[in-house]
Amino acid sequence: MAEQEKGMSIFLDVFRRADKNDDGALSLEEFGAFFADGVITDEELGNLFRDIDTHKTNNLDTGELCTYFSHHLGPFKEMFGALEDLNHSMTKALNQSAQQYPTASFIEQFVSRFLMREMLNQLVAVQKPVETASDFIDEKAIKERSGISQASVSVDVQGETPGAVPGWLGRRARRQYSSQYSTGSEGVPAVDLW
Template sequence: MMALHLSFEEFRAYFSDGILTADELQELFCSIDGRQANNLDIDKLSDYFSQHLGEYLHVLSALENLNISILKAMDKTKEEYQGSSVLGQFVTRFMLRETSSQLLSLQMSLQCAMEAVEEQSSPTWAP
């Protein structure tokens, strides 16, 4: 099996967050790569982030399970919605709206957290 690699340009395009400088991104790339080549092994990148998951291991695992559950529900909805009663279709639409509302609320909370972290990480931020 052939290993997948990421060039520094691809790495920078994906990981650039407006806070780390190009030099800092290059330093991170090289520290993960270890070989000082311009093609980072994807497995090394995965290993690097795996070491730093902390509490996010549970978050990402829960999101993966949520994604699977939502996809299963969508498949079932697709199969059964047309043949459902008017009341059954109403309940399905309600469940879809409620699910969407809950996801949007979660997304808004995450967005606020990201903005707060980015604000604190900004070079002009002073405590």
Template sequence: ISVVLCCLSDDGKLSFDEFNAYFADGILTTEELQELFYSLDGQQNKYTMIFGGFSRHLIHRRILNVAILEAMNKTKKEYQDSSVLGQFVTRFMLRETSSQLLSLQMSLQCAMEAVEEQSRPAP
């Protein structure tokens, strides 16, 4: 399965400058990003970019997003029909889940920073 990343600007095309602005991570050089850009867009048509190599990771993220949205919808429906106690428990669980997600977000940020630091060439 290929994932198509639509253009970032309103002109209907994805230029290298747009690609660079979005994906530059401070680790890859402009030349490396350019090589990546042209390798991902094998036909170099600039209208769409085919991200076959990223599709596996994006599919897992999409599955997680769908599962979370389905759980939220189910919670909303159950909340409306719950007793006062049931609604209280739901609100409490949502706050706890939110706290856990924030904690995970901080851990992910630290991991990203560590990986980026390891990826930078030594001075």
């Protein structure tokens, strides 16, 4: 892929999580299983898949997925760029901390633990309003579309499929399994920290 637009590495992670058979392409089934949100219908998902499939191969590649979303980011474009930078900085800081912690003084170890807890507190403070807004718009969309047969949402959690769940619940479960923070920005696995 040519020079990647800022913030698009997030969608490489989306692609990796959606590509359940790791063949480098998203089938309609993989696309539907990942993107179904309890609001959109199977037919609408199929139409969206065909819109994104500009190569007309009946499979999506990372370029098609990134191109589609890059044209629809709107006010989120800057945020995805910031998240990409945050991921890179966090990975670097955690790797350095993991390497230095065992030989650091007792006080330096205390400071590392404090800074890590505070980093977590700050991330949670940012997460809460996004989660609240996301849940609100999902619930509103579900109410507006009641009576329409939405695509079922199933969450594959390490090989287990707990069944159809509303979109916001499914998304919440999938968030926990994002590999975005398990690899560095160059795709290098992060150090097993502790």
